[in-house]
Amino acid sequence: MTREERRAESGRQTREAAAERAAIAVRPEEFQQGGAGSREKVFELKGVGVDYSGATAVKDITMDVRRNDVTALIGPSGCGKSTLLRCLNRMNDLIPGASVHGELLYHGEDLYGSAVDPVQVRKLIGMVFQKPNPFPKSIFDNVAFGPRILGRKENLDEAVEGALRGAALWDEVKDRLEDNAFGLSGGQQQRLCIARCIAVQPDTILMDEPCSALDPISTGKIEDLMIELKEEFSIVIVTHNMQQAARVSDRTAFLMVELDADEDNRWGRLVEYDETEKIFTNPSDRRTEDYVSGKVG
């Protein structure tokens, strides 16, 4: 091959490589920002606020929660994370003097519409609390409780096994289903509560600091479980553990406390809501950066 031929061949290869690159190119900005996507929305909040007996607890929250995502709510104590979470299944209805305003849509329907039954809402949108709260019953009866209330009498064994498997607890309890639930460890009790929650086949699970009373091993199991559960359910979690939010969630909302001019009144306000990777690598708001870095308390 002459020198000219080698040059021509090299040029051809370069052009081919460039064409190949263009065909498979991933634009760095898309890669680095995680790709927003436009999945179905489970919740749409528009200017949502909550008052307790006239005192504002959270104000003007506008955000969407996507289907099959784990959405984390983070922020300092008193910023209204749990209040906001409780709005999502009308748990605030149970608190005297609480009122929710703004627009809160669930699958496009007004969650606070006059025709909506809060009990039905809480069946579809289950909740797991900070401390495991099993009933003083057997493991089986704990999980069967919801389906029985809903009138299910047949195939209860199947439903209980399915829920316990879903909560990654079946293998640990299958030989002692009639034992009292209080005999389980803290982590197992919390997974039992998750099993009880999913036994009524909700479409969304709300979790209010579900691992704060658990050791790191049990926490790891619950976190693994969340990642498995999101295949089937949408999950919204309140957590004080930054790393937990970073590990398990797809999107993260950061709320912080805002004060009025006299510093007499305080309420929670949404500062930033974005892909979790963005929040923990390159947040847009300085206040988010300071909070997730632990620079302010």
Added chain:
Amino acid sequence: MVEQTRAHYQAELEQLEASALGGLDLVSEQLGRTIEAVEQQDVELAQQVIVDDDRIDGRYLEVHQSLIALLATQSPVATDLRLISALLHVLKNVERMGDQCVNVCKLIPLTGNEPPADAEMLSRVVTMGKQARTLISQAKRAFEERDVAMAQDLVRQDDVVDNLNRECFHLALEIGDDADKREWAMTMLLGARAIERIGDNAVDIGEQVAFVVTGLFREFEDASHPDG
């Protein structure tokens, strides 16, 4: 009501940044002595540069270990995480630049006590070294001041080094038939190439500055796809 927290961690991170960037001062000093050794054909000075590379390697190991410990114990996120990632890159660049000075200094004894030096080519190699030192100090300042424009300007400064390197190549091609002179020119070309790589490392540091500031990593110039 806003209270600053994690003061010890912040102080440690600042100190590690200063140590990592201080590595650039060590490299600049080494490069200065390397240029002098080339210019004066000073074999002893070259030997000293080779020995002193241990200081740069020591700095690399010390700061690298501390940054890994900080990652493990403090779970840094956001700007802190980008800064630590960038500092790990900078340390690698510092270590590589130190090695390039060693590479140049190892060539000096090979050219003999009274080499048949070509003044034009020697002057270009020396100018390249001085320009590379400018790049190193500019990269350090850009990092310290988080100045993306200053970091991007490193590309322009590096072009000067690249052009001088090409000129050295042409001068070597035309150096004549004398075998000793040709050997000297080939050896100098290797040295020029090492200095040219130091310039590239400085540009890499500039890219890390942009990453720390913007959160997006971009090569300022893509050498493998120059036409985009």
